[in-house]
Amino acid sequence: MSQPYTLQDEIALPGFAGTAHLPGSTGYDELRRAVNPAVDSRPAVVAEAHTVADLRAALLAARRHGVPFAVQATGHGTHSACDGGVLVRTSPMASVMVDPLRRIARVGPGALWGEVLAAAAPFGLAPLSGSSPAVGVTGYTLGGGLGWLARKYGFAADSVVRAEVLLADGSKVTASADSHPELFWALRGGGGGFGVVTALEFRLYPVSQVYAGFAYFPIEAAGELLSAYRDWIEDAPDEISTAVVLKRDERVAMLKVLHAGTAAEARGLLAPLWRAAGPALRDETRPTTYAAAAMGGTPNRHMDMFDKVPDEVLDTLVRASEQAQTVEIRHWGGAMSRPGADAGPVGHRATKLSAILDTPVPGLAEALRPYASGGTFLNFLSDPSRTATAYAAGDYGRLRAVKRAYDPDGFFRVGHVVPA
Numbered sequence: 001m002s003q004p005y006t007l008q009d010e011i012a013l014p015g016f017a018g019t020a021h022l023p024g025s026t027g028y029d030e031l032r033r034a035v036n037p038a039v040d041s042r043p044a045v046v047a048e049a050h051t052v053a054d055l056r057a058a059l060l061a062a063r064r065h066g067v068p069f070a071v072q073a074t075g076h077g078t079h080s081a082c083d084g085g086v087l088v089r090t091s092p093m094a095s096v097m098v099d100p101l102r103r104i105a106r107v108g109p110g111a112l113w114g115e116v117l118a119a120a121a122p123f124g125l126a127p128l129s130g131s132s133p134a135v136g137v138t139g140y141t142l143g144g145g146l147g148w149l150a151r152k153y154g155f156a157a158d159s160v161v162r163a164e165v166l167l168a169d170g171s172k173v174t175a176s177a178d179s180h181p182e183l184f185w186a187l188r189g190g191g192g193g194f195g196v197v198t199a200l201e202f203r204l205y206p207v208s209q210v211y212a213g214f215a216y217f218p219i220e221a222a223g224e225l226l227s228a229y230r231d232w233i234e235d236a237p238d239e240i241s242t243a244v245v246l247k248r249d250e251r252v253a254m255l256k257v258l259h260a261g262t263a264a265e266a267r268g269l270l271a272p273l274w275r276a277a278g279p280a281l282r283d284e285t286r287p288t289t290y291a292a293a294a295m296g297g298t299p300n301r302h303m304d305m306f307d308k309v310p311d312e313v314l315d316t317l318v319r320a321s322e323q324a325q326t327v328e329i330r331h332w333g334g335a336m337s338r339p340g341a342d343a344g345p346v347g348h349r350a351t352k353l354s355a356i357l358d359t360p361v362p363g364l365a366e367a368l369r370p371y372a373s374g375g376t377f378l379n380f381l382s383d384p385s386r387t388a389t390a391y392a393a394g395d396y397g398r399l400r401a402v403k404r405a406y407d408p409d410g411f412f413r414v415g416h417v418v419p420a
C-alpha cells in the first residue's frame with residue numbers, strides 16, 4: 001500500500017510502500033533490537049523497506065521532521081539507539097547476483113553472508129565473508145570486514161568495486177574508482193555515515209575447499225601455546241588464518257584454523273603448535289567447504305591491538321582468562337598489511353595480533369596500555385565515541401573532508417559516524 005503511515009501524531013512517511021511497525025504493534029520489539037544487548041533502541045517507527053524508493057521515502061521523512069535516521073539489516077553492527085527516529089530494516093532487500101566470469105557479486109542492502117556463500121559456491125568462488133553467515137554483508141563490509149580469508153586476500157572493503165548510494169538529500173549516486181572517487185574511498189572501511197548503500201559489488205575468489213575447524217588443548221598449556229604461537233606467526237603463510245581462544249568455563253585453550261589449502265599442508269604448518277601444547281584433548285580440524293567453515297566470534301567487551309607482542313602481553317592475557325569467560329587472540333597480517341594504492345581507510349594495517357575479551361576485566365586496560373597500539377577496528381568497536389581510534393590520523397582527516405562534502409549538516413549521525 002502506498003498511503004502514508006502516521007508516526008506519533010505529526011510524522012508521516014509519504015511514498016513509503018513497505019511495512020511500518022509502530023510502538024506496541026506486532027513486530028516492533030523484535031525488529032528494533034540490536035545484537036548488542038546494551039542497545040535498547042526506541043524508534044518512532046521501524047520501517048521495513050522493500051525497494052530503494054522505500055529507503056528514500058523513509059530518509060526524506062526523517063530529514064523533513066528532523067529526527068534520527070538509521071539503517072539496520074541484522075543488528076550486528078548497531079551500537080547506538082535511534083530513539084524517536086526512523087529505523088529502517090533492509091531484510092526484505094536481500095538480493096544476491098553472482099557473475100562467475102567476472103568473479104563479482106552484487107547484493108542488496110539486506111543480504112546476509114550465508115546467501116552470498118550459497119550463490120557463489122556452485123562456481124567454486126568465495127566472498128571475503130566474516131565468521132557468521134547470519135551477519136549482513138553491507139555493514140560488515142563498510143566497517144572493513146575481517147574474515148578468515150583476509151590474510152590471503154585482504155579486508156572485505158578492499159574488494160569492493162562499486163556501490164550505489166542514497167545521499168543525505170535523497171539523491172542517488174554510483175561510487176566507484178571513476179565516479180565520486182572520494183566517496184568510494186571513504187565507503188571502503190569508513191562505515192555507514194556517508195550515505196545509505198543500496199547495492200554493493202565486490203570481488204569473489206577461487207576458494208572452494210579448505211582445511212578448517214578447532215583443536216582443544218588443556219588450559220594449563222595456554223602459556224606454552226601462546227608463546228609458541230607468537231613465534232610461529234612470524235613465518236605463517238598468507239593461506240593460513242588462526243586464532244587462540246582461552247575458554248574459562250571449558251578449561252581449554254582452543255586453536256581456530258582455516259587453511260586455504262590441503263590437509264597435509266595445514267597439518268605440517270600446525271605441527272609446532274601441537275608440539276608446544278599437545279597432545280590435543282580433541283581435534284575437530286578437517287577438510288571442508290569454505291561455505292561450511294563458519295567459526296563464530298567472541299563478543300567484544302574489551303579489545304586491544306598489538307604491533308609487537310612481548311611476554312608481558314601474553315602473561316597478562318593468560319591471567320585475564322581466569323576472570324573473562326573468553327579471551328580470543330587473533331593473527332592479522334598477510335594481505336591486510338599490504339594494501340593496494342587505491343585501498344580505502346581501513347586502519348592499523350601493521351597490527352600483528354588482536355585480543356578480544358567477552359568480559360570486562362578490572363585493571364586489564366591499564367596493564368596492556370604500554371604495549372597496545374591504541375588502535376581499534378570499526379567492526380569490533382562497540383563504543384561510537386571512539387570511532388576515530390579505528391583510523392590513521394591522515395585517513396581520519398580525509399574522512400572528515402568527505403563527510404563535509406557529502407553530508408555537511410550531519411544528517412547521518414547514529415552509530416559509528418565521522419563528524420564533518
